[in-house]
Amino acid sequence: xxxxxxxxxxxxxxxxxxxxxxxEHANGAHSHEHEHDHAHEHSHTHPDGNTHSxxxxxxxxxxxxxxxAHDHPLDAAAGAGVTRLVxxxxxxxxxxxxxxxxxxxxxxxxxTLALNLVSSPGSGKTALLVETxxxxxxxxxxxxxxxxxxxxxxxxxxxxxxxxxxxxxxxKGCHLDAxxxxxxxxxxxxxxxxxxxIENVGNxxxxxxFDLGEAHKVVIVSVTEGEDKPLKxxxxxxxxxxxxVTKTDLLPHLDFDVDRLIDNARRINPTxxxxxxxxxxxxxxxxxxxxxxxxRALRLATD
Amino acid sequence: MHEVSLATALIDLVHxxxxxxxxRRVTRLVLEIGTLSHVDAHALRFAVDAAALGxxxxxxxxxxxEPEGTAYCLDCETSVAISARGAPCPRCGGxxxxxxxGDEMLLKEMEVV
Numbered sequence: 001x002x003x004x005x006x007x008x009x010x011x012x013x014x015x016x017x018x019x020x021x022x023x024e025h026a027n028g029a030h031s032h033e034h035e036h037d038h039a040h041e042h043s044h045t046h047p048d049g050n051t052h053s054x055x056x057x058x059x060x061x062x063x064x065x066x067x068x069a070h071d072h073p074l075d076a077a078a079g080a081g082v083t084r085l086v087x088x089x090x091x092x093x094x095x096x097x098x099x100x101x102x103x104x105x106x107x108x109x110x111x112t113l114a115l116n117l118v119s120s121p122g123s124g125k126t127a128l129l130v131e132t133x134x135x136x137x138x139x140x141x142x143x144x145x146x147x148x149x150x151x152x153x154x155x156x157x158x159x160x161x162x163x164x165x166x167x168x169x170x171x172k173g174c175h176l177d178a179x180x181x182x183x184x185x186x187x188x189x190x191x192x193x194x195x196x197x198i199e200n201v202g203n204x205x206x207x208x209x210f211d212l213g214e215a216h217k218v219v220i221v222s223v224t225e226g227e228d229k230p231l232k233x234x235x236x237x238x239x240x241x242x243x244x245v246t247k248t249d250l251l252p253h254l255d256f257d258v259d260r261l262i263d264n265a266r267r268i269n270p271t272x273x274x275x276x277x278x279x280x281x282x283x284x285x286x287x288x289x290x291x292x293x294x295x296r297a298l299r300l301a302t303d
Numbered sequence: 304m305h306e307v308s309l310a311t312a313l314i315d316l317v318h319x320x321x322x323x324x325x326x327r328r329v330t331r332l333v334l335e336i337g338t339l340s341h342v343d344a345h346a347l348r349f350a351v352d353a354a355a356l357g358x359x360x361x362x363x364x365x366x367x368x369e370p371e372g373t374a375y376c377l378d379c380e381t382s383v384a385i386s387a388r389g390a391p392c393p394r395c396g397g398x399x400x401x402x403x404x405g406d407e408m409l410l411k412e413m414e415v416v
Contacts (some may be wrong), residue, residue, distance in 0.1 A: 085414050086324045092313045092334075092408045175305055205341055206305035209408075234388035235341040238402060268389050270377060270399045 014183045015152060015167040096210055099178035103185065103213025110192040113292075113299040116214035118236055120229070121202030123222045124246040124279055126154045128288075129197060131279040133161040135289055140296065141194030145184045147176040147201045154199065164188060175206035178213055195296055204233035215299065216241040223247050223256045230264040237265050242273040244288065249278040306343060309408065310350035316410055317360050326415030329360040333412045338386055339372040339405030363413075372405020 091097065107114050119125050129144065136142055144165040146155040155167035166188045168180050181198060190196060198214060200207045208217075219240040221229055224247060230237040237243065243265050245258060262274050275291060277284030313334070321329050332351070336342050344367050355361045371384045378397030385405070391398050 081416055083330060083414055083416055084324070084326070085412055086320060086326070087412045088316075088320050088410045089412075090316060090320075090410050092309055092316065092410055095312060095315070173308070175308075177308065206308075208341055209305065209406075210308075231389045235339070235406070238388055264389075267398045270401065 012171050012173060012180060013169045014180060014187065015155065015169075017164075017166050017187055093209065093211075096178045099182055100211035100213040103178055103182055106185065107190060107196065107213060107215070108303070110190045111300050112190045112192055112194060112196050113296045114196040114198060114212070114214040115292075115295075116198045116200055116207070116212050116217045117220060118200045118204065118207050118217055118240065119202060119220035119222075120204050120225060123202070123220045123225070125199050125202070125220050126157055127279045128220065128244070128246055128277075129199060130157055130161055131282070131285060132197075132289065132292070133158065133163045135285065136195075136292075141191035143188050143191040143194070143196050145176075145181060145188065145196065145198045147180075147199055149173070149201060164191075170201055174201060174203050175210050176200050176212060177210045181212045193300060195292060204229070204236045208233075208235040208239045216295065218242045218244060220244045220246055221261065223251055223254055223258065227257050227260040228264060230261070230268045234268045237268040237272065240269065240272060242275065242291065245274065245276040247278060247280070248276050248283060249281045305341075306346040306350040307354075309342065309347060310354040313351060313410060314354040314358065314360060317355075317413060318358060320410075320413065321359050321415060324415055327359065328416045329363045329413050330416055331364040331366065331414035332360065332410065333366045333368065335368045335370060335407055335409040335411050337372060337405040337407045338369050339388055339402060340408050341406075342408060344369065368411070370405065370407075373403045374400040374405075375403055376400050 103114075117125050117129070126146075133142060133144070142163050144155070144158045144163055146158060146165055146167045147170060148154055148167065149170050149172070151169070152167040155165040158165035166184050168176060168184055170176065170180070176198065185196075198212055204219075217236075217240040219236055219242070221243060223245060226232075243262075245261065248258075251258070258276065265272050265274065273291070275284060275288050277288055279285065313332075317329055317332065336344060336347070347367070348365055351365055355363060371386055372388075373382055374385045374392075375382050376392040376395060376397050377399040379392060379395040381394055382403065383393050383400075385393070385400065385402075388402060389398075392400060
């Protein structure tokens with residue numbers, strides 16, 4: 001079973017787009033081999049004062065892990081019920097991060113720009129995506145991975161624009177993880193030389209910690225929310241390259257200070273980019289399309 | 304609640320490490336959860352207890368170290384300690400801080416039998 005996926009709980013589903021229905025995985029139905037192990041040599045001192053060196057291999061996530069548990073005579077103490085201390089120093093999310101690295105590698109190989117769109121529920125992510133896809137049309141390849149706890153409603157809205165889309169239902173899960181996205185990518189295919197939009201579950205807390213393999217996180221905030229969102233949910237704003245402020249057509253009716261929102265976002269992340277737009281009126285949407293094309297050009301220009 | 308995902312990933316890692324160390328039981332876990340990570344220690348404790356049930360780490364004591372974050376202040380050009388994102392520089396009061404550490408989530412060590 002993959003630790004981050006939780007498929008054995010029968011809650012998470014990646015839509016089977018070839019048959020247009022969803023199904024649940026049986027326990028361990030998709031496991032993954034990760035050939036990232038490498039061997040290295042090091043020396044250390046044991047409690048008996050002997051220093052020795054030896055080589056061993058360990059899984060290569062992004063942490064620098066050292067296992068100090070080895071087969072040697074001192075371990076015979078294990079049988080005698082003696083308490084030992086095992087030094088681990090490994091990242092709890094290393095499995096997710098290793099799968100995210102594979103996703104990133106595959107996206108790089110096909111020169112696909114992947115964006116992880118994160119926000120609160122109801123910020124207008126899907127509405128923005130629908131308008132964006134209509135305007136991109138067939139200028140370059142696109143695909144959409146839709147994350148929601150339940151229903152395929154959002155993927156259906158996206159597919160109505162003609163763009164390929166697949167729904168991931170996370171069940172009780174509050175975020176997408178790299179493994180769910182990997183499964184979705186394998187079924188949907190990557191839009192080579194184009195853009196893969198990953199619409200995360202509406203939640204400003206949990207998705208911040210789970211790398212999916214994307215090039216950038218884009219955080220979307222609507223003007224019907226509070227200006228202090230960046231301070232309340234700082235992790236997400238710290239992790240995002242761009243903040244898109246949506247529903248600006250409503251500003252005349254609201255007591256909302258956009259500049260304060262931007263100041264707060266920059267206080268958390270001094271380098272975050274900002275765009276303001278309305279998916280409804282189209283105001284500001286060309287700048288967003290320009291940002292997308294520039295990010296895509298950078299992806300195409302570099303290995 | 305992503306603490307459940309974290310706890311599941313943690314216990315998988317613990318089982319892997321316990322098997323490698325030929326341990327029969329895991330009696331204590333030491334975690335390092337940076338104060339700038341988005342993890343609630345209380346929720347994590349609850350989730351880890353639940354995820355460990357029925358395995359070698361059931362009932363293990365959980366020790367959570369919560370180191371402060373560090374950030375580089377663009378105003379006074381110094382590395383400073385901070386306890387929350389968005390907090391002003393404790394030296395000059397500036398608010399343009401680049402976070403350098405504090406969001407780590409590590410299994411540091413474990414006590415096994």
